[in-house]
Each structure stands twice: as C-alpha cells, then as structure tokens.
Amino acid sequence: MKMTFRWYGESDPVRLEHIRQIPGMYGIVSAIYDVPVGEVWPVEKLQALRDRIEAAGLRFEVVESVPVHEDIKLGKPTRDRLIANFEQNIRHCAAVGIKVICYNFMPVFDWTRTEMAKELPDGSFTLAFDAEAVAKIDPEQGISLPGWDASYKPEQLKQLLAEYKSIDDEALWRNLEYFLKRIIPVAEAAGVRMAMHPDDPPRPIFGLPRIVKNHDDLLRLTGIVDSPANGITLCSGSLGADLCNDIPSLVRKFGGMGRIHYGHVRNVAVQPDGTFYESAHLSCEGSLDLAEIMKAYHEVGFEGYLRPDHGRMIWGETGKPGYGLYDRALGAGLWRPSSTRL
Ligand SMILES: [Mn+2]
Numbered sequence: 420m421k422m423t424f425r426w427y428g429e430s431d432p433v434r435l436e437h438i439r440q441i442p443g444m445y446g447i448v449s450a451i452y453d454v455p456v457g458e459v460w461p462v463e464k465l466q467a468l469r470d471r472i473e474a475a476g477l478r479f480e481v482v483e484s485v486p487v488h489e490d491i492k493l494g495k496p497t498r499d500r501l502i503a504n505f506e507q508n509i510r511h512c513a514a515v516g517i518k519v520i521c522y523n524f525m526p527v528f529d530w531t532r533t534e535m536a537k538e539l540p541d542g543s544f545t546l547a548f549d550a551e552a553v554a555k556i557d558p559e560q561g562i563s564l565p566g567w568d569a570s571y572k573p574e575q576l577k578q579l580l581a582e583y584k585s586i587d588d589e590a591l592w593r594n595l596e597y598f599l600k601r602i603i604p605v606a607e608a609a610g611v612r613m614a615m616h617p618d619d620p621p622r623p624i625f626g627l628p629r630i631v632k633n634h635d636d637l638l639r640l641t642g643i644v645d646s647p648a649n650g651i652t653l654c655s656g657s658l659g660a661d662l663c664n665d666i667p668s669l670v671r672k673f674g675g676m677g678r679i680h681y682g683h684v685r686n687v688a689v690q691p692d693g694t695f696y697e698s699a700h701l702s703c704e705g706s707l708d709l710a711e712i713m714k715a716y717h718e719v720g721f722e723g724y725l726r727p728d729h730g731r732m733i734w735g736e737t738g739k740p741g742y743g744l745y746d747r748a749l750g751a752g753l754w755r756p757s758s759t760r761l
Contacts, residue, residue: 420682420716421445422751423481423726425742428452428468432738435475441748446478448521448726450485457488459507465515481681481724482512483521483652484616487598492526493582494594502598506605513609519680519724520606521652523616524595526583526627527576528564530619530657535565535740536732537696543731546741547696548620548660558625580625588628595630596643603644612680614650615640619657621664622693633664634672641678654683656728659707660695666707667715674719682716683728684709684754697729697741700750713754727751 424438425448438444449468451460472479485508488501512520523529537547556562558580561573571579586594606613621632630636637651651673658664673679686705688698698705716725730746732738 420721421480421724422754423448423724424747424751425449425483425726426472427739427742429471431742433742433744435472435477437744439476441751444477444751446480446724447472447475448481448483448724449479450482456486457490457501457504459504460485460511462511462514465511465517469515480516480518481521482517482519483681485509485512485520485522487522487524489527489579489582491598492524492591492594493586494590494597498594498597502601505598506602509602509605509611509613510609513611517611519612519614521614521616521681523618524591524598524631525618525629526586526591527571527579528624528627531564531624533564534696539696539698539731541699543699543733543746544740545697545731546729548694550690550693553624556625562625580627583627586628588630591628591630592639595640599643599649603646603649606648607646612648612650614652614679614681616652616683617654617657619654620660620693620695621658622661633658633661634669637669637673641673641676647677650678650680652681652683653679654685654728655707655709655712656683656685656687656697659687660689660693662689662691662706667711670712670715670721671719674716674721679719679721680723682721682723682725684712684725684750685728685730697731699731699746700727700753709754725754727754 423446451464454460469479490497491501532546533549533552534547536544617631618629623629655666686698686707687695688705689695702708702710727747727750729741732743733746736743
C-alpha cells in the first residue's frame with residue numbers, strides 16, 4: 420500500500436515540505452480548486468500541481484475529488500454536457516499520471532458535521548455530528564452548518580432542495596447508473612480507477628437520498644459496471660458512523676474483489692442514535708478497531724493508496740478543521756506497515 424496525505428494547495432496551512440518529513444509518505448492527494456464544478460480542469464493546471472508536488476519529493480497519483488455536478492445527480496438534460504466534461508477530466512488526470520480518482524454521489528451536501536471544534540477531555544479539538552440537532556433542522560427554513568455556510572446562497576439552496584423532492588433513492592440510483600455507464604469505459608481506456616467515496620454520514624439527511632451507506636449499496640454500486648475501474652474509496656470513518664457496518668469485513672470483501680483502490684482511515688466514537696465525534700486513532704479511543712481494519716488490508720494484499728482521513732487538532736495547531744498536520748501524521752505513522760518498501 421502507498422501512504423498519502425491530502426493537501427489543499429498553496430493556501431493550505433500545512434506545507435508540502437512538512438508532509439514530506441512524515442516517515443514513509445509516498446504521495447499527495449489533491450485537486451484543482453479554482454475551476455467551477457462541472458467545468459474541465461485545464462491540463463496545464465494539473466501539470467503545474469504535479470510539478471509542485473514532485474519538486475517537494477512526493478508523488479501525485481490520486482485526485483480527490485473530481486466533483487459531480489448536481490445536474491448529473493438530478494438527471495437533468497444538461498447532464499450530457501457535464502458528463503462529457505467529467506470524462507475530459509478523467510483523460511486530463513490520466514495525462515499527468517493520475518491512477519485513482521475519488522468522487523462521491525451525495526446530493527447537495529458533501530460531508531456533514533454540526534461542530535467543527537468539539538473539545539475532548541484531553542484538550543484536543545475534533546469534528547462532531549449531533550444526530551438530534553440535525554433532525555431538528557427544517558431545510559425549508561434554511562440550513563446553516565459549519566463548513567457549509569458559504570457553499571450556497573439561501574435561495575440557491577432552497578431551489579436545489581426543491582429539485583430533489585422528485586428524486587428518491589431509486590431515481591438517484593438510475594442517475595448514478597447513467598453516469599457510471601458513461602464514465603467507466605472512459606476511465607478504463609485512460610488507465611484510471613474510479614473510487615466512489617461513501618456517504619458521510621451514512622444516512623439520509625434533510626430528506627435528501629443517500630445511496631452509498633453499507634455493504635449492500637457498495638455491492639450494487641460495483642455491480643452496475645463490472646470493471647476494476649468501477650471501484651470504491653473505503654472510508655472507515657464515514658461507513659463506521661453506522662455501527663451496523665463491519666469495516667474489517669468490508670475491507671476483506673471488497674478488497675478481495677480488487678475494488679478498493681483508495682482507503683480513508685480514521686476512527687469515530689459513535690452512539691446508537693448516530694451521534695458521533697472523530698476520535699483519536701487508537702482502537703481503544705473510538706468505536707472502530709483500527710488494528711483489525713489494518714490487518715484486513717494486509718490480508719487482502721492491498722496495493723492501493725491509503726490516507727489518514729482526518730485528525731484532531733492537537734498541540735495547539737490551528738488551521739482547517741480535520742486537516743491539521745500533527746494528528747494526521749500520527750495516523751500515517753501508526754498505520755504504515757513496517758514491511759512497506761517505497
Ligand atoms: Mn473519507
């Protein structure tokens with residue numbers, strides 16, 4: 420397996436040169452952030468990003484994420500042009516050496532949290548999700564969530580939510596199928612593996628459908644186009660926020676099928692109602708058995724990419740919640756097998 424680290428570009432408070440100092444670090448996971456969703460990423464921008472990463476002594480083989488335009492998820496007539504742009508993005512990524520593209524199919528909201536800096540008893544700060552607080556939010560009255568406030572203007576959000584009223588789970592599956600049948604052959608031809616990130620958290624929110632939540636959903640997804648290019652990002656923390664999901668067994672099953680191309684590793688402390696916070700990495704700190712998860716990756720001979728997904732803010736670090744240097748670096752150190760040769 421190859422250990423990677425997410426980096427948000429030059430505006431990221433974490434420096435590439437510091438990421439390189441993490442023992443065994445192989446590469447950087449990043450994206451082009453200044454092109455509107457649905458448009459084509461110029462290959463020159465990807466080349467410049469690759470060159471910057473390689474100049475720091477790291478590799479750029481995983482993109483996270485190429486965003487999927489809402490019109491594709493809604494199945495609107497504009498989707499054909501937008502899917503063609505997505506296909507072009509796959510080709511452009513391949514042209515600069517990208518091997519894996521992470522993406523997701525969550526309507527409107529990507530990850531959702533209610534607290535960006537919950538203080539833990541040890542004085543560290545972490546991301547948290549309060550199921551009861553989210554259940555009380557009436558989307559008609561506007562949704563204000565930390566990390567998402569600036570994503571949509573209130574009127575835009577209202578209109579988007581109205582458009583999703585006619586999209587139930589099966590409609591979203593149909594739109595995903597339409598999308599996959601177009602992009603997977605393109606990815607195959609380009610030598611790129613697509614890796615769908617599961618829904619975070621793995622349950623419907625604000626009445627919006629969520630369709631990638633558990634074993635059955637992952638099996639259905641990988642079956643839509645039966646190709647190694649149609650794979651998944653196994654995110655332990657996202658799937659793990661539903662205590663019914665057995666992460667080591669998912670790693671064994673989908674890793675054994677050769678469909679996990681990218682793994683996000685992190686722990687969560689989960690309550691039965693779905694309330695959770697992102698805990699420290701050790702198995703004893705949260706609900707997930709990280710040691711068992713890593714064992715499962717080894718058992719299936721995982722050769723893809725892993726990254727520490729999120730970390731707490733520790734040692735006084737400030738910056739992008741979940742994406743500080745120190746705690747993620749601790750994760751990368753804990754999870755890298757001693758036998759890894761780079
Ligand atoms: Mn993740």
